[in-house]
Amino acid sequence: xxMTASRGFQLRKDQYxxxxxxxxxxxxxxxxxxxxxxxxxxxxxxxxxxxxxxPPRDSTGVAHILEHSVLCxxxxxxxxxxxxxxxxxxLKTFLxxxxxxxxxxxPVASQNxxxxxxxxxxxxDAVFYPRLTPQVFQQEGWHLELEHASGSLTYKGVxxxxxxxxxxxxxxxxxxxxxxxxxxxxxxxxxxxxxxRFIPDLTYEQFLAFHRKYYHPSNARFYFYGDDDNExxxxxxxxxxxxxxxIQVDSAIQLQPSFHAPKRIVRSxxxxxxxxxxxxxxxxxxxxxxxxxxxxxxxFALRILDYVLLGMPGSPxxxxxxxxxxxEAIAGGGLSTELRQMYFSTGLKGINVAHAGKxxxxxxxxxxxxxxxxxxxxxxxxxxxxxxxxxxxxxxxSFPRGLLLMLRCLTTWLYDGDPLALLAxxxxxxxxxxxxxxxxxxxxxxxxxxxxxxxHRTTLVLEPDPGLREKxxxxxxxxxxxxxxxxxPEEIDRLIEQTRELKRIQETADTPEALAAIPVLGIDxxxxxxxxxxxxRLDRDGxxxxxxxxxxxxxxxxxxxxxxxxxxDRYLPYVPLFGxxxxxxxxxxxxxxxxxxxxxRETGGIRPQILVSxxxxxxxxxxxxxxxxxxxxxHGEKLTxxxxxxxxxxxxxxxxxxxxxxxxxxxxxxQRIIPDGHNIVRTRLNAHFGESHxxxxxxxxxxxxxxxxxxxxxxDENWPAVLAVLEEIRQILINRDTVILNVTxxxxxxxxxxxxxxxxxxxxxASGSDEKKWSSASASxxxxxxxxSLVNYVSKGAxxxxxxxxxxxxxxxxxxxxxxxxxxxxxxxxxxAYGAFCFFDRISGPLVFVSYRDPNIKRTIEIFDQTVRxxxxxxxxxxxxxxxxxxxxxxxxxxxxxxxKGYASMVRYLIGDTEADRQQMRDEILNTRVSDFRAFAGVxxxxxxxxxxxxxxxxxxxxxxxxxYPPGWLDVIKIL
Numbered sequence: 001x002x003m004t005a006s007r008g009f010q011l012r013k014d015q016y017x018x019x020x021x022x023x024x025x026x027x028x029x030x031x032x033x034x035x036x037x038x039x040x041x042x043x044x045x046x047x048x049x050x051x052x053x054x055p056p057r058d059s060t061g062v063a064h065i066l067e068h069s070v071l072c073x074x075x076x077x078x079x080x081x082x083x084x085x086x087x088x089x090x091l092k093t094f095l096x097x098x099x100x101x102x103x104x105x106x107p108v109a110s111q112n113x114x115x116x117x118x119x120x121x122x123x124x125d126a127v128f129y130p131r132l133t134p135q136v137f138q139q140e141g142w143h144l145e146l147e148h149a150s151g152s153l154t155y156k157g158v159x160x161x162x163x164x165x166x167x168x169x170x171x172x173x174x175x176x177x178x179x180x181x182x183x184x185x186x187x188x189x190x191x192x193x194x195x196x197r198f199i200p201d202l203t204y205e206q207f208l209a210f211h212r213k214y215y216h217p218s219n220a221r222f223y224f225y226g227d228d229d230n231e232x233x234x235x236x237x238x239x240x241x242x243x244x245x246x247i248q249v250d251s252a253i254q255l256q257p258s259f260h261a262p263k264r265i266v267r268s269x270x271x272x273x274x275x276x277x278x279x280x281x282x283x284x285x286x287x288x289x290x291x292x293x294x295x296x297x298x299x300f301a302l303r304i305l306d307y308v309l310l311g312m313p314g315s316p317x318x319x320x321x322x323x324x325x326x327x328e329a330i331a332g333g334g335l336s337t338e339l340r341q342m343y344f345s346t347g348l349k350g351i352n353v354a355h356a357g358k359x360x361x362x363x364x365x366x367x368x369x370x371x372x373x374x375x376x377x378x379x380x381x382x383x384x385x386x387x388x389x390x391x392x393x394x395x396x397x398s399f400p401r402g403l404l405l406m407l408r409c410l411t412t413w414l415y416d417g418d419p420l421a422l423l424a425x426x427x428x429x430x431x432x433x434x435x436x437x438x439x440x441x442x443x444x445x446x447x448x449x450x451x452x453x454x455x456h457r458t459t460l461v462l463e464p465d466p467g468l469r470e471k472x473x474x475x476x477x478x479x480x481x482x483x484x485x486x487x488x489p490e491e492i493d494r495l496i497e498q499t500r501e502l503k504r505i506q507e508t509a510d511t512p513e514a515l516a517a518i519p520v521l522g523i524d525x526x527x528x529x530x531x532x533x534x535x536x537r538l539d540r541d542g543x544x545x546x547x548x549x550x551x552x553x554x555x556x557x558x559x560x561x562x563x564x565x566x567x568x569d570r571y572l573p574y575v576p577l578f579g580x581x582x583x584x585x586x587x588x589x590x591x592x593x594x595x596x597x598x599x600x601r602e603t604g605g606i607r608p609q610i611l612v613s614x615x616x617x618x619x620x621x622x623x624x625x626x627x628x629x630x631x632x633x634x635h636g637e638k639l640t641x642x643x644x645x646x647x648x649x650x651x652x653x654x655x656x657x658x659x660x661x662x663x664x665x666x667x668x669x670x671q672r673i674i675p676d677g678h679n680i681v682r683t684r685l686n687a688h689f690g691e692s693h694x695x696x697x698x699x700x701x702x703x704x705x706x707x708x709x710x711x712x713x714x715x716d717e718n719w720p721a722v723l724a725v726l727e728e729i730r731q732i733l734i735n736r737d738t739v740i741l742n743v744t745x746x747x748x749x750x751x752x753x754x755x756x757x758x759x760x761x762x763x764x765x766a767s768g769s770d771e772k773k774w775s776s777a778s779a780s781x782x783x784x785x786x787x788x789s790l791v792n793y794v795s796k797g798a799x800x801x802x803x804x805x806x807x808x809x810x811x812x813x814x815x816x817x818x819x820x821x822x823x824x825x826x827x828x829x830x831x832x833a834y835g836a837f838c839f840f841d842r843i844s845g846p847l848v849f850v851s852y853r854d855p856n857i858k859r860t861i862e863i864f865d866q867t868v869r870x871x872x873x874x875x876x877x878x879x880x881x882x883x884x885x886x887x888x889x890x891x892x893x894x895x896x897x898x899x900x901k902g903y904a905s906m907v908r909y910l911i912g913d914t915e916a917d918r919q920q921m922r923d924e925i926l927n928t929r930v931s932d933f934r935a936f937a938g939v940x941x942x943x944x945x946x947x948x949x950x951x952x953x954x955x956x957x958x959x960x961x962x963x964x965y966p967p968g969w970l971d972v973i974k975i976l
Contacts, residue, residue: 174283
């Protein structure tokens with residue numbers, strides 16, 4: 001029913017959402033039929049998004065390529081990459097775009113109102129009036145490259161290499177194939193991101209047609225969130241929409257017809273020598289198609305059921321999978337609610353694929369048994385409490401809260417349902433809770449209906465194939481050879497000219513007039529003082545207790561830190577597992593199932609987290625294992641009672657349980673190598689530059705992976721020795737004299753909580769302990785780390801402080817500028833890599849260049865080395881300088897939720913990063929001059945001449961790279 005009209009929009013719904021303290025208004029644009037959802041509240045972190053339904057019809061990745069391409073210049077902003085210009089000089093708290101299996105999202109966020117409006121205008125012009133030239137398509141999607149008649153024909157393209165990296169990741173392949181197995185007959189049966197085999201099938205004409213069809217206001221959903229003015233929201237959007245006439249857009253997502261019988265699909269994935277060859281390290285998932293996402297009752301009920309089955313260490317289905325001994329870790333993502341039809345996926349990784357039938361039997365028998373014998377009421381209570389806590393806390397981590405809510409409302413809105421149905425969660429959640437208590441066997445009935453009796457299920461068997469990488473590369477070479485052999489002299493000349501033209505355009509700078517069109521803030525728009533996080537030190541019998549008085553909506557966030565620098569260095573790699581032991585092994589009074597139920601029933605969760613950082617003006621590092629807990633203010637004593645129990649009474653002698661966790665940790669670390677390759681290779685390189693970085697390599701890097709593999713054998717061969725180490729670690733770490741406590745809450749809640757901390761501290765032993773000296777012995781300085789991947793991760797770096805550089809805030813501006821100009825243009829735009837970075841650790845001193853999903857190695861290192869010349873020769877004007885300063889201040893003032901603020905303040909306290917130091921850095925950032933850039937070139941010369949090199953990537957690419965230099969200079973190590 002139409003209520004009122006304003007700025008070209010008709011108000012269709014007006015609702016106050018008490019749970020979010022938000023007024024929601026849903027509008028329909030009278031001229032085009034576009035929908036706009038406006039959420040108004042007091043959150044200063046404002047969010048805007050425009051979303052299009054973009055169902056693919058093949059796996060060429062057209063939606064993904066278009067997502068990249070529309071941000072490469074537009075009618076109003078005719079520069080090569082407005083997106084990058086915004087990255088350079090915005091106070092944005094979020095700036096990106098997402099391609100989903102059925103939609104493309106363009107969200108932005110900022111705390112600064114003018115900056116927010118600037119971001120909106122650039123994005124609106126980009127999506128509706130993009131500059132989709134053939135060269136943009138070639139650069140972001142794919143193209144054939146030939147530099148001279150006798151040269152090699154190659155494929156290049158940012159998305160092509162991004163997806164080569166994605167298809168090198170077993171977990172990504174598992175997720176994609178599991179989804180496709182359930183949806184063979186609709187859009188979800190294709191890869192919207194693009195399969196590297198099919199991306200070169202996409203033509204420029206198809207690319208343009210996809211934009212014409214789907215990027216129209218009649219197919220758009222606009223979203224606003226935050227404290228900006230509602231009328232201005234309508235005005236900003238209407239300014240664009242009034243230029244369009246309505247059209248009919250066929251973008252509806254068709255329902256997948258139901259299967260009459262289950263199906264089994266066998267596929268393969270890239271594997272190396274460590275993970276393949278005998279099919280013993282495969283992956284298997286069972287997958288079920290469930291109900292539609294717009295079924296709100298089912299949506300909430302299935303979320304709780306998912307947590308019941310898989311969410312806790314002692315959840316019955318998760319426990320059955322791990323106890324089976326068939327695999328190393330859980331595979332599959334459990335419940336997925338983001339698409340039109342929800343689905344469920346679970347299984348095992350590190351499994352012999354010959355045992356797929358056994359796994360099917362275990363999963364089905366477990367579900368049948370649960371449905372017939374019932375679910376432990378404590379497990380249900382724990383799941384309900386956890387889901388409700390998460391909804392009320394609305395903790396989006398580093399994402400803006402408004403963005404999290406946008407994605408949540410799209411779950412229904414995209415499929416023509418009520419966008420507020422999942423945001424206003426209290427009524428549907430209470431309805432589910434009521435049925436749990438009043439309807440006999442509520443969840444058991446759901447298991448029967450959705451799983452046991454549901455024929456629409458698949459079993460996906462993924463076999464490790466150590467020859468698949470070589471086969472994929474040979475197929476690409478054969479395709480290129482065939483293309484080359486079919487080309488006549490004129491076609492070759494045209495391709496050479498096309499290659500030169502693309503490079504010419506890529507190397508040609510935007511005109512000052514075009515750049516001036518991009519809206520930017522000025523230095524005068526920036527806050528001159530840092531935002532201070534409140535901090536009070538409230539010691540309790542010598543134990544430091546840090547308190548942060550912040551609004552937390554009635555939640556107490558509590559961090560208890562154990563000083564791991566009191567451990568001998570040989571014990572460092574045990575720390576991540578020891579942290580998990582404390583919350584996942586059970587105690588002498590409760591097994592791990594009962595303990596996990598209690599944690600989830602009485603609190604918002606307890607999780608381990610490791611902090612290792614250099615200290616200011618110290619060779620030693622700050623190293624801590626934190627147990628991070630949270631609870632409603634009235635449950636503070638329950639939280640500290642739990643912490644006391646896990647610290648003092650954890651059972652470390654359960655060999656089988658420890659082995660399960662160990663195998664899961666090893667599998668997770670192995671699977672992380674490829675998708676997180678840039679951080680893996682950077683951690684490996686940084687290990688040469690000080691104690692803190694060496695320690696991080698021991699507990700999260702390649703060294704940690706090797707340790708886990710050795711520990712698996714040690715548990716099998718000499719469990720008593722492993723147990724003795726765990727017991728000694730407990731004896732050293734659980735020590736009142738070396739702990740630190742950190743509390744984030746509102747003042748009264750914090751005051752009420754403090755006696756709980758005193759009771760916890762009094763229960764801990766006090767044994768006095770000194771920090772130990774760690775050896776910090778590092779690996780070879782030049783390494784090639786081989787993995788089964790179609791792309792590479794390249795790094796080079798050095799310690800600037802050891803070279804005599806004294807920190808100045810201008811270095812933050814300069815490294816940011818390099819990342820968004822030189823490295824972006826040379827390594828991403830021209831080189832075809834997905835990303836490139838320049839990291840400088842201002843506390844410890846290392847500066848590291850690193851690339852991400854990179855088809856090159858030697859060329860990339862040459863670009864790193866040419867950075868010195870770039871800084872000396874670049875024509876940096878005041879506009880460039882201002883953008884870089886603004887963007888750096890935006891990084892410095894990154895938006896944080898209350899728990900993150902309290903934790904960040906504690907970290908600053910522990911490493912000696914004082915408010916005075918941070919203010920000095922801000923002052924130096926604001927006063928950065930062009931001369932600082934020139935001077936920093938001399939600093940980077942040290943990296944060029946003395947930098948260490950680490951490469952993670954394809955064995956063939958690394959061998960080719962090594963052969964270009966004198967023998968013996970690069971140590972090659974097989975990782976996977």
